[in-house]
Amino acid sequence: MQxxxxxxxxxxxxxxxxxxxxxxxxxxVVASSQGGKQKVELKVSKITVIGKSDPxxxxxxxxxxSREFLRTVAHLRPRTNTFGAVARVRNTLAYATHKFFQDNGxxxxxxxxxxxxxxxxxxxxxxxxTLLSNSADGGSLxxxxxxxxDGRVDWSQDFFCKPAFLTxxxxxxxxxxxxxxxxxxxxxxxxxxxxxxxxxxxxxxWMIEPELAFADLNDDMACATAYLQYVVxxxxxxxxxxxxxxxxxxxxxxxxxLNDVVEKNFVHLSYTDAVELLLGSKKEFEFPVKWGLDLQxxxxxxxxxxxxxxxxxxxxxxxxxxxxYMRENDDGKTVAAMDLxxxxxxxxxxxxxREERLDYLxxxxxxxxxxxxxxxxxxxxxxxxxxxxxxxxLGFERLVQxxxxxxxxxxxxxxxxxxxxxxx
Amino acid sequence: MQxxxxxxxxxxxxxxxxxxxxxxxxxxVVASSQGGKQKVELKVSKITVIGKSDPxxxxxxxxxxSREFLRTVAHLRPRTNTFGAVARVRNTLAYATHKFFQDNGxxxxxxxxxxxxxxxxxxxxxxxxTLLSNSADGGSLxxxxxxxxDGRVDWSQDFFCKPAFLTxxxxxxxxxxxxxxxxxxxxxxxxxxxxxxxxxxxxxxWMIEPELAFADLNDDMACATAYLQYVVxxxxxxxxxxxxxxxxxxxxxxxxxLNDVVEKNFVHLSYTDAVELLLGSKKEFEFPVKWGLDLQxxxxxxxxxxxxxxxxxxxxxxxxxxxxYMRENDDGKTVAAMDLxxxxxxxxxxxxxREERLDYLxxxxxxxxxxxxxxxxxxxxxxxxxxxxxxxxLGFERLVQxxxxxxxxxxxxxxxxxxxxxxx
Numbered sequence: 084m085q086x087x088x089x090x091x092x093x094x095x096x097x098x099x100x101x102x103x104x105x106x107x108x109x110x111x112v113v114a115s116s117q118g119g120k121q122k123v124e125l126k127v128s129k130i131t132v133i134g135k136s137d138p139x140x141x142x143x144x145x146x147x148x149s150r151e152f153l154r155t156v157a158h159l160r161p162r163t164n165t166f167g168a169v170a171r172v173r174n175t176l177a178y179a180t181h182k183f184f185q186d187n188g189x190x191x192x193x194x195x196x197x198x199x200x201x202x203x204x205x206x207x208x209x210x211x212x213t214l215l216s217n218s219a220d221g222g223s224l225x226x227x228x229x230x231x232x233d234g235r236v237d238w239s240q241d242f243f244c245k246p247a248f249l250t251x252x253x254x255x256x257x258x259x260x261x262x263x264x265x266x267x268x269x270x271x272x273x274x275x276x277x278x279x280x281x282x283x284x285x286x287x288x289w290m291i292e293p294e295l296a297f298a299d300l301n302d303d304m305a306c307a308t309a310y311l312q313y314v315v316x317x318x319x320x321x322x323x324x325x326x327x328x329x330x331x332x333x334x335x336x337x338x339x340x341l342n343d344v345v346e347k348n349f350v351h352l353s354y355t356d357a358v359e360l361l362l363g364s365k366k367e368f369e370f371p372v373k374w375g376l377d378l379q380x381x382x383x384x385x386x387x388x389x390x391x392x393x394x395x396x397x398x399x400x401x402x403x404x405x406x407x408y409m410r411e412n413d414d415g416k417t418v419a420a421m422d423l424x425x426x427x428x429x430x431x432x433x434x435x436x437r438e439e440r441l442d443y444l445x446x447x448x449x450x451x452x453x454x455x456x457x458x459x460x461x462x463x464x465x466x467x468x469x470x471x472x473x474x475x476x477l478g479f480e481r482l483v484q485x486x487x488x489x490x491x492x493x494x495x496x497x498x499x500x501x502x503x504x505x506x507x
Numbered sequence: 508m509q510x511x512x513x514x515x516x517x518x519x520x521x522x523x524x525x526x527x528x529x530x531x532x533x534x535x536v537v538a539s540s541q542g543g544k545q546k547v548e549l550k551v552s553k554i555t556v557i558g559k560s561d562p563x564x565x566x567x568x569x570x571x572x573s574r575e576f577l578r579t580v581a582h583l584r585p586r587t588n589t590f591g592a593v594a595r596v597r598n599t600l601a602y603a604t605h606k607f608f609q610d611n612g613x614x615x616x617x618x619x620x621x622x623x624x625x626x627x628x629x630x631x632x633x634x635x636x637t638l639l640s641n642s643a644d645g646g647s648l649x650x651x652x653x654x655x656x657d658g659r660v661d662w663s664q665d666f667f668c669k670p671a672f673l674t675x676x677x678x679x680x681x682x683x684x685x686x687x688x689x690x691x692x693x694x695x696x697x698x699x700x701x702x703x704x705x706x707x708x709x710x711x712x713w714m715i716e717p718e719l720a721f722a723d724l725n726d727d728m729a730c731a732t733a734y735l736q737y738v739v740x741x742x743x744x745x746x747x748x749x750x751x752x753x754x755x756x757x758x759x760x761x762x763x764x765l766n767d768v769v770e771k772n773f774v775h776l777s778y779t780d781a782v783e784l785l786l787g788s789k790k791e792f793e794f795p796v797k798w799g800l801d802l803q804x805x806x807x808x809x810x811x812x813x814x815x816x817x818x819x820x821x822x823x824x825x826x827x828x829x830x831x832y833m834r835e836n837d838d839g840k841t842v843a844a845m846d847l848x849x850x851x852x853x854x855x856x857x858x859x860x861r862e863e864r865l866d867y868l869x870x871x872x873x874x875x876x877x878x879x880x881x882x883x884x885x886x887x888x889x890x891x892x893x894x895x896x897x898x899x900x901l902g903f904e905r906l907v908q909x910x911x912x913x914x915x916x917x918x919x920x921x922x923x924x925x926x927x928x929x930x931x
Contacts, residue, residue, distance in 0.1 A: 104891040104892045105891075105892045106892035106893065106894045108721075133721075133892075133893070133894055133895075134863070134889075134891070134892040134893030134894055135892070136890070136891040136892045137890070137891070140890075141891050142887075142891075156884075157683075158680075158683040158884040158885075158887060158888065159683070159687070159887065159891070161683070161684050161687035161688055162686075162687040166687075167687065167688060170614060170616065170684065170687075170688055171614060171688070173617075174614040174615045174616075177615050178605060178609050178615065181602060181605050185602050190594060190595060190598040191598045191601050191602065192594065192598075192921055193597075193696070193713060193920060193921060194921070194922070195711065195921070195922040195924060195929070195931065196620070196673075196696045196698075196711055197633075197673075197698070197710070197711050197924050197929050198922075198929055198931070199928075199929035199930060200929075200930060200931055209621075209635045209636065209637060209666070210634075210635070210636050210637065210638075210639045210641075211633045211634070211635060211673065212633065212634050212636065212639065213633060213634065213700045214634075214639075215634045215636065215638075215660055215670075222659050222660050222662065222670065223659060223660045224658050224659055225649055225650075225652055225654050225658050225659065225660065226649075226658060228649055228652070228660075230649050234648050234649050234650060235646050235647060235648055235649065236639055236646050236647045236649065236652075238641070238646065242633070242700055242702075242710070242926060242927075243924070243926070243927060243928060243929040244927045244928075245929075246639075246641040246646065247929045249620075249621075249635065256921065256922060256931060259581075259582040259583075259585070259921075259931075260585050260594065260921065262530075262586075263583070263585035263586040263590075263591065263594075264585055264591060264594055264595070271695070271696065272617070272620045272695065272696065274620075274621070276637045276666055278666075286621070286666070287619065287620055287621050289617060297532075297557075439558070460580075460582040460931055461582075463566075463582060463583065464582065465558075466560070466561070466564075467528040467529075467558070467560040467561070467565050467566075467583070468528045468529045468530035468557075468558040468559075468560045468586075469530065469557070469558030470530045470557055470558055471557075496617060497616055497617060497618070497619070497680065497683075497684065498618070498619040498622075498680060500619060500621050500667070502666060502667070503666075503667060503668045504623075504667060504668075505619070505621050505622055505623035505624075505667040505669075505671045506623060506624060507619065507622070507624055507680060507683075507884055
């Protein structure tokens with residue numbers, strides 16, 4: 084807010100201390116503004132400097148400090164217009180998420196963060212352990228780490244008495260609650276120890292994973308669509324000022340783009356038709372297009388940005404190249420999976436109907452060389468009162484990117500964790 | 508819901524498959540019930556068994572399986588009345604938490620889960636690492652772990668290029684956002700690698716940590732009180748059936764106890780007066796009572812359960828034995844800290860006004876032999892535009908315990924993590 088001081092203002096002698104970063108208490112009268120930039124301004128009758136800020140050392144000097152630099156002062160960047168606006172829109176998207184699911188009878192379930200379950204596959208997981216130490220002298224001597232006779236790490240002496248990891252998804256746990264309480268959703272942090280230094284990946288990010296009981300892929304698509312339209316509409320209505328800011332300074336036209344999401348029907352397309360469309364496009368892609376291969380980001384963006392002019396697109400019924408838990412379609416070649424694609428971001432939501440038939444599920448585990456014993460509790464859901472169910476996952480920071488126009492996902496979360504950096 | 512079938516019901520021949528754990532689809536007419544146990548029942552016109560459940564192998568056989576046993580089938584226990592009710596009340600408490608803070612203008616901030624910041628002290632933290640592995644042959648050979656020349660773990664080769672931990676609190680990060688956006692709150696998982704096998708401790712639990720800008724300890728106490736009364740009132744109004752269940756089966760009188768929390772004023776007591784009260788009680792305590800010593804659980808429970816007959820009590824102005832960031836009072840002996848005690852659970856909320864004065868804060872870090880360099884960003888908040896601020900922390904599972912009457916904290920979270928166990 085523009086504050087107007089005059090020499091008559093009480094505390095006017097402190098004016099030299101009112102520098103960038105300082106905190107002040109102002110009292111006065113709100114009046115219509117004579118300048119064109121804002122509607123109202125504050126005619127200040129009294130000003131008190133609460134906390135000074137040395138103007139020569141305050142780290143954010145330039146009005147337009149680079150995003151890269153601001154990441155090094157992540158404790159101060161929320162004081163800038165951009166990061167203040169991102170924080171508020173992020174908050175509102177989170178609250179709208181809870182509101183949408185709560186209003187529709189979903190129960191929030193906190194899926195575990197640490198897991199010693201063998202289900203998730205240890206590929207890109209972080210280990211959670213108390214076997215290491217980091218004392219003042221530089222930390223664990225390798226020879227002091229508990230070991231077995233053959234010189235391997237002795238997991239039985241770890242906190243959980245076996246290897247434990249940070250979760251990569253709450254879905255399987257969520258399914259257990261959906262099989263008990265009906266519709267549920269998770270909303271919590273998930274982790275990937277993936278060494279990718281891109282503008283689309285974080286090592287720590289928040290996921291929203293609803294799971295619908297007595298539901299098929301069509302229900303799942305309908306839920307994903309209703310959810311996305313709800314939260315986008317919610318920020319357009321409740322974050323007007325911040326959205327205007329993004330529209331002016333970050334991505335021109337973002338408000339129109341988001342309005343389209345709310346108002347236009349999403350395109351539905353089978354994977355098979357999507358492949359036909361790409362093959363018929365005559366466009367040169369870097370990665371090959373062929374039935375049976377996964378779609379790459381460039382293909383997804385072509386479909387949503389070019390072929391359908393910016394409308395969100397749901398592609399469904401993928402070949403059986405995806406996760407073991409996706410339900411096999413009657414054609415025996417495809418699974419009841421769907422991806423929701425949006426312009427700029429690409430895949431925003433991925434979901435599927437889950438395989439509720441025990442024999443099919445066991446066959447899939449075998450096909451993918453996964454150990455059935457590890458999945459005993461997941462299979463129990465099919466042994467005891469199995470129900471058709473479906474769900475999806477949405478990376479929350481991708482949603483913030485989509486909704487704010489921020490280029491780099493590291494600027495959508497307060498303290499980004501990426502290879503080589505977990506500061507603050 | 509009681510469902511009444513007759514031989515005329517369509518699908519009546521499937522009745523043998525309607526066993527514990529099975530999932531069924533029933534259609535019919537809701538009618539007033541003739542039995543006394545429920546007001547309405549469903550007169551079923553058609554029943555379809557969706558998923559069978561072998562009655563001889565379904566793990567939850569007895570109606571009253573022990574809580575210990577149910578923890579071993581945490582994937583099925585939400586199907587019991589007790590754990591279904593706990594899950595719903597937990598959900599409603601979480602939503603009421605968001606609603607309270609959002610309605611009062613707080614911004615939800617996701618504080619980081621993984622942190623390489625040296626601020627938190629590595630005492631009871633879990634390490635997060637990619638230096639270990641767990642291949643099919645049994646995992647890392649110690650000799651394959653990256654090491655420095657002197658035989659220590661080489662952290663520079665770890666994912667974050669230095670030791671990284673699971674967070675024990677989001678407070679310090681929350682303060683950075685409160686210093687930018689005004690009132691904020693965190694609500695996310697936190698971790699303690701504490702080897703305590705008690706009914707009050709979890710290795711993984713959810714914390715709520717609001718931080719109020721331009722606020723002192725009185726504001727903090729008022730916020731904690733309003734918050735607790737709001738969420739308790741919210742579940743009494745919105746979870747009537749489940750609360751009746753707890754009142755009947757888990758803790759007789761819990762509804763009255765919670766009504767008292769909503770309706771009665773909380774007792775305010777200085778630490779000094781609390782010590783006087785305990786000394787004057789003539790009661791024999793296990794731990795000594797003396798000005799300058801921390802209050803133990805037995806003391807806290809005596810105060811809230813006996814001395815004030817079940818009313819919540821806020822004790823304030825503790826001696827300077829607590830955390831470095833608490834604001835020193837003018838007497839030089841005490842700090843502006845408060846604990847909110849409730850019957851049965853003891854300390855439910857702990858909070859303080861934060862030391863906003865740079866010189867005092869630095870002196871406290873020195874006193875506690877903490878490394879000021881590690882706290883550079885936290886100190887920056889006092890260097891640049893410092894504001895008086897205050898906040899508190901609440902362990903969400905303690906709140907669920909308090910609100911449901913469940914004895915063991917392991918039964919208040921879907922998949923509890925404790926020493927030796929991170930299953931599912």
